[in-house]
Amino acid sequence: MNRPPKKRDHCFAALLLITFSVTAAAIDDPLKASIETSIRNNQQEAKTQGRIENLSDKTRAMLEEYQQLSRELELLTTYNDQLQRLLDHQEEEKHSIQGQMAGLEATQREIVPLMLQMTASLQEFVAVDHPFLPEERRLRVAQLQELMDRADISIGEKYRRVLEAYQIEMEYGRTIEAYRGTLKDDADNRTVDFLRIGRIGLYYQTLDRQETGEWNASTGSWQRLPDHYNLSIRKGLRIARKQSAPDLLYLPMPSPQEVKP
Numbered sequence: 001m002n003r004p005p006k007k008r009d010h011c012f013a014a015l016l017l018i019t020f021s022v023t024a025a026a027i028d029d030p031l032k033a034s035i036e037t038s039i040r041n042n043q044q045e046a047k048t049q050g051r052i053e054n055l056s057d058k059t060r061a062m063l064e065e066y067q068q069l070s071r072e073l074e075l076l077t078t079y080n081d082q083l084q085r086l087l088d089h090q091e092e093e094k095h096s097i098q099g100q101m102a103g104l105e106a107t108q109r110e111i112v113p114l115m116l117q118m119t120a121s122l123q124e125f126v127a128v129d130h131p132f133l134p135e136e137r138r139l140r141v142a143q144l145q146e147l148m149d150r151a152d153i154s155i156g157e158k159y160r161r162v163l164e165a166y167q168i169e170m171e172y173g174r175t176i177e178a179y180r181g182t183l184k185d186d187a188d189n190r191t192v193d194f195l196r197i198g199r200i201g202l203y204y205q206t207l208d209r210q211e212t213g214e215w216n217a218s219t220g221s222w223q224r225l226p227d228h229y230n231l232s233i234r235k236g237l238r239i240a241r242k243q244s245a246p247d248l249l250y251l252p253m254p255s256p257q258e259v260k261p
């Protein structure tokens with residue numbers, strides 16, 4: 001049996017094994033490198049994606065903060081504009097009030113002497129007018145005079161009270177009135193009923209209805225009337241007290257006179 005060929009077969013097989021191992025090793029190295037490169041790339045991409053997502057979150061947060069700040073700025077701008085309009089309006093009102101105060105001071109300088117003059121004129125008028133309700137009217141004038149000297153009463157209130165007193169005096173000329181009071185004449189002070197018809201006639205009648213008289217503005221004294229006027233005066237008293245319906249009265253009328261205060 002020929003042995004040398006068998007030895008060559010073993011050598012050939014060994015050679016093939018070595019060649020396969022070398023070839024497998026050569027093939028394995030690029031694959032491993034490729035896998036490692038792919039892994040590194042994936043890791044790098046993951047890091048890059050993480051950075052991108054982080055930047056995106058920061059950008060989104062910054063955008064939201066910017067939008068919030070923009071809304072707040074818009075609200076503050078609107079609020080400041082409104083405040084500025086209010087300040088401008090208040091400034092206008094301040095100038096207006098200052099002008100009014102200056103005008104008020106000038107008005108006070110004019111109105112105070114006017115009120116004093118009106119009060120003095122009213123006092124003189126009451127003194128020369130028909131002597132009806134003398135105590136009440138003189139007291140009203142005295143209160144006005146006292147009021148003028150009070151510092152705790154405003155100018156407006158003083159002026160209102162003066163006008164009110166004048167208004168009351170004006171009403172006396174449009175109304176009739178009956179009241180009980182004291183008749184002061186040369187004879188005696190007697191309690192009588194007075195009848196005032198506007199400012200054109202002032203009469204009295206004793207409580208026993210037996211005597212009637214009138215105020216004579218020409219002489220500035222009371223004078224007795226004939227007895228036939230007793231009934232008219234009695235009727236006038238009842239009408240003034242609303243105890244009787246309005247009716248014609250036959251009474252002596254004094255001639256018109258101009259009374260200057």
